[in-house]
Amino acid sequence: MGKPILFSSGLGKMERVATMASMNILGSVAEKIAEYNTPLLIPNYDPMVTTVAQEVVKESFTKAGHPESYKKENIYFVTQSQFGYVAAVDGIMLRERPATNLFLGTFEAESLILAETGNSIGALQIAGTDSTIQLSFFIVACDYTLIGEELFAASGYLTKDPLVLGSIKGQDFLKLIIGILIIAGGILSTFGYNFLINFLGKG
Amino acid sequence: MSRQIPLWVCFGFGIFMLAQFFVPHPLFLKGYQNVLDWMQIIYVFALLVGALSFLLLHLEKISKKQKGWGYNSVAIVGLLIMVFFGFWKGIQKGSPFLWIFDNLQVPMQSTMFSLLAFFVASAAYRGFRARNIQATILLIAGILVILGRVPIGEMIHSSIPQSATWVLNIPSMAARRGILIGIGLGSIATSLRIIVGIERTYLGKG
Numbered sequence: 291m292g293k294p295i296l297f298s299s300g301l302g303k304m305e306r307v308a309t310m311a312s313m314n315i316l317g318s319v320a321e322k323i324a325e326y327n328t329p330l331l332i333p334n335y336d337p338m339v340t341t342v343a344q345e346v347v348k349e350s351f352t353k354a355g356h357p358e359s360y361k362k363e364n365i366y367f368v369t370q371s372q373f374g375y376v377a378a379v380d381g382i383m384l385r386e387r388p389a390t391n392l393f394l395g396t397f398e399a400e401s402l403i404l405a406e407t408g409n410s411i412g413a414l415q416i417a418g419t420d421s422t423i424q425l426s427f428f429i430v431a432c433d434y435t436l437i438g439e440e441l442f443a444a445s446g447y448l449t450k451d452p453l454v455l456g457s458i459k460g461q462d463f464l465k466l467i468i469g470i471l472i473i474a475g476g477i478l479s480t481f482g483y484n485f486l487i488n489f490l491g492k493g
Numbered sequence: 494m495s496r497q498i499p500l501w502v503c504f505g506f507g508i509f510m511l512a513q514f515f516v517p518h519p520l521f522l523k524g525y526q527n528v529l530d531w532m533q534i535i536y537v538f539a540l541l542v543g544a545l546s547f548l549l550l551h552l553e554k555i556s557k558k559q560k561g562w563g564y565n566s567v568a569i570v571g572l573l574i575m576v577f578f579g580f581w582k583g584i585q586k587g588s589p590f591l592w593i594f595d596n597l598q599v600p601m602q603s604t605m606f607s608l609l610a611f612f613v614a615s616a617a618y619r620g621f622r623a624r625n626i627q628a629t630i631l632l633i634a635g636i637l638v639i640l641g642r643v644p645i646g647e648m649i650h651s652s653i654p655q656s657a658t659w660v661l662n663i664p665s666m667a668a669r670r671g672i673l674i675g676i677g678l679g680s681i682a683t684s685l686r687i688i689v690g691i692e693r694t695y696l697g698k699g
Contacts, residue, residue, distance in 0.1 A: 305532075307680045310687055310695055317694035337543025338536065345697025366550050367543035371598070373605035385561065399609060406612040420676045422669050430620035438672040439679030445694065453691045461682045468674055 293389035294329035302396030312395035314445030320350035332365040376400040393417040405431030507688030
């Protein structure tokens with residue numbers, strides 16, 4: 291008890307959808323953390339993400355009724371060097387020994403270094419990214435992994451906002467339609483009818 | 494008002510960026526270029542804010558003599574030395590700035606990157622343990638792909654490289670494309686939620 295929680299949004303800048311989704315999740319996570327009066331550490335790769343994260347966490351702590359627990363100095367810009375960032379976050383993990391690591395956002399080659407270091411200190415790890423290559427690393431090294439679109443849907447499930455949940459439902463219906471079209475296209479193409487593939491394949 | 498203005502700015506620019514992708518009119522192209530230029534300008538100022546907060550954070554830790562304050566001093570000295578040499582002698586070939594970068598920063602980055610090889614081994618060991626049916630399938634597929642990518646695989650049996658290619662091109666690709674379709678739809682849905690102002694947590698205004 292009382293151990294900090296580490297949150298990393300990875301190497302993404304603010305214009306990336308995965309970073310936006312990460313910030314949305316951070317809002318709900320920070321609110322829960324504020325209720326338990328636990329330190330939240332957020333080392334950042336991008337200065338603009340740092341500013342947004344500070345605002346999101348401040349608002350969440352206020353919403354949870356604990357504005358006094360908000361510590362701006364725990365959300366800071368580290369470096370724009372990919373492996374410099376990894377070295378810094380690994381160092382924080384080994385020194386501060388966080389109970390939980392949240393890796394949500396855009397990750398590249400550093401994903402496994404971060405996740406394995408977190409694993410070595412025995413932290414509970416939750417990861418989520420839109421990079422299909424890094425997902426495999428997170429799956430083997432983390433306790434829970436949000437696969438692709440789950441990262442985008444997570445904030446909706448956490449906030450329980452009916453508008454956000456509605457858009458996720460719409461997304462699921464679209465996926466169903468795409469699935470039906472893929473199966474129909476496969477069957478039709480097998481029997482030599484290519485009109486559906488030709489229609490949808492027009493670039 | 495402080496909540497409404499950012500939402501309207503986000504809506505306006507979001508719709509514009511969406512429209513310019515489909516409208517190849519010179520006016521839209523010019524507007525798009527202007528937005529990209531402004532992004533660069535804003536980013537430079539954000540970087541200044543980042544560097545300033547970096548300095549203040551480390552200075553505070555040094556002044557309070559917090560645990561590990563020596564490392565904070567190294568970070569600040571490193572930053573100041575690079576800024577000093579950058580302004581004094583420039584960043585061209587043969588400058589002290591580039592010498593420090595090539596002989597300190599690059600080897601340190603390579604050292605961190607090389608850790609990946611050991612972490613891949615430890616992660617693969619955990620991931621490939623045959624604990625249940627799924628993990629056993631993963632183990633078999635992993636061994637097949639590893640053997641299929643090295644010459645010894647073909648020496649063992651000529652069909653191993655083809656089997657490895659089949660695993661990568663058919664089941665693995667099918668799963669990856671499924672995830673990619675989900676990511677594409679999720680990105681579109683999240684972008685739309687942000688543009689129309691349904692999702693506004695990132696503003697820090699709830």
